Amino acid sequence: MTVLTVPMAEAGPAGTSRRTRVLRRLRRNPLAVVSFVVLALAAVVALLSPWIAPHEVQQTDFAHTFSPPGTPGHLLGTDDLGRDVLSRIMLGARASLQVALLAVATSLIIGVPLGLAAGYFRAWDAVISRFTDLLLAFPFLIMAVGLAAIRGASLTNAAVAIGIAQIPGVIRVVRSDTLRLKSLDFVAAAVVDGASDPWVLARHILPNATSVILVQATVAIPTAILAEAVLSFLGLGIQPPSPSLGTMLATAQQFAARAPWAAVLPGVVIMGLALAFNVFGDALRDALDPKGDR
Amino acid sequence: MARYLITRAWHSALTLLLSTIVVFLGVRALPGDPALALAGEDRSPEALEAIRHHYGLDQPLPIQFAQYVERLVQGDFGVSIRTGIPVSSMLTTAVPVTVELSLLAILLAAALGVGAGVLAAVRRGRPAEWLANGLALVGLSVPHFWLGLLAILYLSVAAGLFPASGFVPLLEDPVGNLHHIILPTVILGAGLAAIIMRQTRSAMLEALSSDHVRTAKAKGLRPRAVITRHALRNSLIVVVTIVGLQLGGLISGAVVTEQIFGLPGFGKMTIDAVFQRDYPVIQAVVLLTATAYIVINFLVDLLYSVIDPRIRVTGDPT
Numbered sequence: 001m002t003v004l005t006v007p008m009a010e011a012g013p014a015g016t017s018r019r020t021r022v023l024r025r026l027r028r029n030p031l032a033v034v035s036f037v038v039l040a041l042a043a044v045v046a047l048l049s050p051w052i053a054p055h056e057v058q059q060t061d062f063a064h065t066f067s068p069p070g071t072p073g074h075l076l077g078t079d080d081l082g083r084d085v086l087s088r089i090m091l092g093a094r095a096s097l098q099v100a101l102l103a104v105a106t107s108l109i110i111g112v113p114l115g116l117a118a119g120y121f122r123a124w125d126a127v128i129s130r131f132t133d134l135l136l137a138f139p140f141l142i143m144a145v146g147l148a149a150i151r152g153a154s155l156t157n158a159a160v161a162i163g164i165a166q167i168p169g170v171i172r173v174v175r176s177d178t179l180r181l182k183s184l185d186f187v188a189a190a191v192v193d194g195a196s197d198p199w200v201l202a203r204h205i206l207p208n209a210t211s212v213i214l215v216q217a218t219v220a221i222p223t224a225i226l227a228e229a230v231l232s233f234l235g236l237g238i239q240p241p242s243p244s245l246g247t248m249l250a251t252a253q254q255f256a257a258r259a260p261w262a263a264v265l266p267g268v269v270i271m272g273l274a275l276a277f278n279v280f281g282d283a284l285r286d287a288l289d290p291k292g293d294r
Numbered sequence: 295m296a297r298y299l300i301t302r303a304w305h306s307a308l309t310l311l312l313s314t315i316v317v318f319l320g321v322r323a324l325p326g327d328p329a330l331a332l333a334g335e336d337r338s339p340e341a342l343e344a345i346r347h348h349y350g351l352d353q354p355l356p357i358q359f360a361q362y363v364e365r366l367v368q369g370d371f372g373v374s375i376r377t378g379i380p381v382s383s384m385l386t387t388a389v390p391v392t393v394e395l396s397l398l399a400i401l402l403a404a405a406l407g408v409g410a411g412v413l414a415a416v417r418r419g420r421p422a423e424w425l426a427n428g429l430a431l432v433g434l435s436v437p438h439f440w441l442g443l444l445a446i447l448y449l450s451v452a453a454g455l456f457p458a459s460g461f462v463p464l465l466e467d468p469v470g471n472l473h474h475i476i477l478p479t480v481i482l483g484a485g486l487a488a489i490i491m492r493q494t495r496s497a498m499l500e501a502l503s504s505d506h507v508r509t510a511k512a513k514g515l516r517p518r519a520v521i522t523r524h525a526l527r528n529s530l531i532v533v534v535t536i537v538g539l540q541l542g543g544l545i546s547g548a549v550v551t552e553q554i555f556g557l558p559g560f561g562k563m564t565i566d567a568v569f570q571r572d573y574p575v576i577q578a579v580v581l582l583t584a585t586a587y588i589v590i591n592f593l594v595d596l597l598y599s600v601i602d603p604r605i606r607v608t609g610d611p612t
Binding site: 129133134137138139141149165222233234236249264266267270275277282 | 305308309312313316320323324431432434435436437439440441443444446447451541542543545546549550553554564565568569571573576579580583584587588591
């Protein structure tokens with residue numbers, strides 16, 4: 001019978017849990033609040049866009065192509081085929097977020113177990129490091145070029161290419177946090193207590209590594225949003241006529257002389273989304289920083 | 295130190311071998327007959343047979359790989375399906391453009407990034423820091439191809455300040471070359487500058503509160519001398535680190551920038567090849583990028599051990 005109790009990991013001053021303190025620090029940071037509200041609004045619009053978009057996204061109107069912003073019935077104007085720009089931006093933002101979440105999920109599903117294994121098992125470290133080196137040698141665009149050449153260009157393949165390119169970053173932060181946690185007393189106590197390796201990893205290390213994983217995911221999302229826009233712009237991502245902010249910019253480039261304003265709005269939306277995630281990510285990292293606990 | 299370098303060299307060589315295998319197998323992963331993909335327009339049975347023989351497709355896979363590596367070592371990257379030009383000669387015209395663009399972008403980014411980072415750290419809590427931080431956040435979040443698009447629209451087409459596209463080789467017309475490459479350099483360098491700025495700022499803040507800087511201040515050194523001689527020296531390491539880490543992003547960025555500005559570099563060659571399904575070119579481009587990444591990162595590590603005495607002594611980069 002065991003009498004050894006595992007001390008609570010990284011418990012803070014009595015009375016307040018770490019989560020409460022982190023949330024309080026976030027609430028007190030105006031930048032965090034503003035960026036969170038922007039992201040929440042964007043998420044709601046993206047989720048509901050198929051129902052709340054003012055027009056059907058594929059509905060063409062050749063009598064009213066290139067209407068400028070402010071045209072009655074088309075708040076942000078129409079494009080080269082007379083389609084409503086506002087509706088296409090709403091669904092394009094939805095696609096951006098979809099690709100970004102899919103990419104980050106891919107990188108976490110593969111990267112977190114590998115990072116845990118590399119940090120915990122000495123023998124696996126070298127193998128996983130070589131795998132990381134190999135992934136790093138193929139920049140995301142080159143990865144996307146290869147995937148598009150083999151499997152064709154699509155939303156899924158773009159997300160997979162971006163996700164694979166983000167795996168090394170996930171492995172790196174999870175590995176170094178695992179190394180740190182492994183050397184702490186509460187993990188040693190669990191091992192002495194006879195806990196198996198999978199149990200220690202799942203029950204003690206992973207829960208304590210969630211904050212670095214969370215920060216990594218928050219900074220990976222804006223990178224993925226920008227990457228998706230680039231790929232779709234080049235024709236390696238979402239394929240027309242599906243709405244995408246990147247392809248909207250590619251079309252705008254073709255018709256820049258006739259409708260220069262069309263090149264502005266989709267870019268502003270991409271930048272707004274990425275900026276909100278970056279600002280929130282910075283605030284989250286500051287709030288989770290254990291130095292702030294003292 | 296020697297031990298560290300030997301381990302590092304061995305790892306680089308291993309990664310290079312693995313990436314060559316990946317690229318080699320990639321073309322075999324194409325749906326259908328690789329000979330058909332390599333044949334392009336001429337799909338007569340004789341032509342397919344000739345291709346199978348030339349590429350050794352009738353041989354077992356390990357032998358095919360050995361032959362592939364043998365051709366690579368001789369500089370034979372195959373022939374473009376679309377143009378019939380050897381891929382190696384396409385590369386010799388395209389790569390210098392990309393190298394020039396990337397080097398200029400790195401220089402610009404280092405100058406801007408280190409300058410703004412030092413300013414932000416020294417003027418902590420003042421408007422200059424907020425401005426520098428804000429600009430860096432925007433630099434990280436803005437889609438650079440979109441900035442390029444706007445620059446072409448408003449600075450080149452509307453204002454006529456810069457050529458909207460095209461290129462003249464550096465050796466033919468240095469002034470014209472600079473004129474063509476200035477906007478792409480700014481666009482490509484801006485994102486890198488933002489990353490360098492953020493890292494320089496935090497490295498400077500750490501250095502400014504460290505013991506050796508406090509000692510320097512205490513012995514009466516003027517603030518300017520403290521900053522440049524003691525604190526700023528460390529930011530050289532930051533720049534080298536970032537360039538090593540961000541190399542993949544830089545290569546991706548160069549591809550996009552060239553595409554927007556119509557620069558006849560490596561990136562444009564890549565994108566054109568994808569749309570023309572020019573597999574020998576895609577294969578060469580992917581392999582060359584991986585090789586460049588591995589070799590440059592190895593050089594960065596060498597450079598590290600030169601500029602950072604800690605690595606020279608302990609043989610450990612962390």
